[in-house]
Amino acid sequence: MDTHLKKKMLHVKHLQKSFKDKTVLKEVTFDVTPGEVFVLLGSNGAGKTTLVKILSTILPFDQGTALIDGIDLTKDPAAIREKISLTGQFSAVDQELTGRENLLMIAALRHVKNKPLIVQHLLERFDLVDASNRLVKNYSGGMRRRLDIAMSFIGEPDLLFLDEPTTGLDPQNRLATWHMIKEIAAQGRTIFLTTQYLEEAEFLADQVAILHEGKIILQGTPKEVKALHPSQTMEISVLTKEHLQTVRQHLSDFPLQVNEYSLSLTFPVSQDFQHSFTLLQELNQLPITITSFNQKNASLEDIFLTLVQGGNQ
Numbered sequence: 001m002d003t004h005l006k007k008k009m010l011h012v013k014h015l016q017k018s019f020k021d022k023t024v025l026k027e028v029t030f031d032v033t034p035g036e037v038f039v040l041l042g043s044n045g046a047g048k049t050t051l052v053k054i055l056s057t058i059l060p061f062d063q064g065t066a067l068i069d070g071i072d073l074t075k076d077p078a079a080i081r082e083k084i085s086l087t088g089q090f091s092a093v094d095q096e097l098t099g100r101e102n103l104l105m106i107a108a109l110r111h112v113k114n115k116p117l118i119v120q121h122l123l124e125r126f127d128l129v130d131a132s133n134r135l136v137k138n139y140s141g142g143m144r145r146r147l148d149i150a151m152s153f154i155g156e157p158d159l160l161f162l163d164e165p166t167t168g169l170d171p172q173n174r175l176a177t178w179h180m181i182k183e184i185a186a187q188g189r190t191i192f193l194t195t196q197y198l199e200e201a202e203f204l205a206d207q208v209a210i211l212h213e214g215k216i217i218l219q220g221t222p223k224e225v226k227a228l229h230p231s232q233t234m235e236i237s238v239l240t241k242e243h244l245q246t247v248r249q250h251l252s253d254f255p256l257q258v259n260e261y262s263l264s265l266t267f268p269v270s271q272d273f274q275h276s277f278t279l280l281q282e283l284n285q286l287p288i289t290i291t292s293f294n295q296k297n298a299s300l301e302d303i304f305l306t307l308v309q310g311g312n313q
């Protein structure tokens with residue numbers, strides 16, 4: 001079915017938000033289809049959290065339209081709160097309760113049936129069974145985060161806002177969380193997730209959008225986004241910082257991403273390998289040692305950096 005004909009879980013049009021004279025959201029427009037994992041990407045301070053707070057009825061906005069499941073955010077915020085859950089960047093768990101008690105409390109607040117069973121299922125899925133009867137103040141940061149995310153799954157909300165849900169998690173817990181998110185999405189829930197991890201977007205997103213300077217500058221499936229920028233990237237590593245500087249000067253016309261720690265540079269190149277060979281031959285004439293080079297299809301990360309940083313970092 002044509003996407004335009006499907007019912008929208010989220011419909012946001014010309015949304016604007018300023019804090020005093022600082023405009024954070026200039027013109028935000030997008031739609032989210034039910035059952036979709038929508039991933040909003042943006043660098044630090046782009047306004048992701050502000051947008052999540054607005055859409056979850058915590059913050060008012062200045063202008064524009066926002067509908068959740070057809071309900072106007074400004075007209076019936078209470079009805080919207082019944083449909084959504086929010087996991088923010090900072091843990092909302094009660095430190096003086098155990099993990100199990102926290103989950104039971106939320107289950108009671110959301111009028112869930114079979115509370116102990118659902119809580120037990122979540123404790124198992126988030127690897128918190130052994131710690132379930134300990135006070136949360138004695139949990140590690142990662143355990144608190146897992147509990148926080150588990151709490152947002154209670155009550156089967158139609159739409160889950162997950163604001164940077166895996167920040168602070170180790171790779172194992174991050175992967176476990178990704179699978180849990182996929183499982184929830186497979187049950188027909190809609191997920192609105194913000195992240196700075198591009199691989200998270202590649203793994204989870206049905207739709208990805210990039211928020212930059214108060215606007216959505218790009219939206220589509222990860223495949224569509226990559227197809228819009230069918231470039232390849234070349235990565236070159238050199239032996240010393242001085243060599244890095246020499247290459248940087250030589251390639252000053254390219255939108256370079258420079259990594260001073262790994263002494264490497266990445267930049268878009270055409271798919272014409274002849275062009276890359278010529279470039280490498282040129283670099284080979286310079287008084288530098290190239291320790292490695294490779295050319296690959298551009299990842300979502302390469303595209304993001306090229307668009308958001310103008311490639312000049």
Ligand SMILES: Nc1ncnc2c1ncn2[C@@H]1O[C@H](COP(=O)(O)OP(=O)(O)OP(=O)(O)O)[C@@H](O)[C@H]1O
Pocket residue numbers: 019022024042043044045046047048049050051196
């Ligand atoms: N209550 C507020 N008053 C004034 N400025 C604010 C307020 N809340 C956010 N801002 C500003 O709005 C901008 C966007 O902040 P926001 O937290 O939404 O960004 P973000 O994309 O979530 O960033 P991060 O990934 O670092 O969390 C920032 O410049 C921030 O300083």
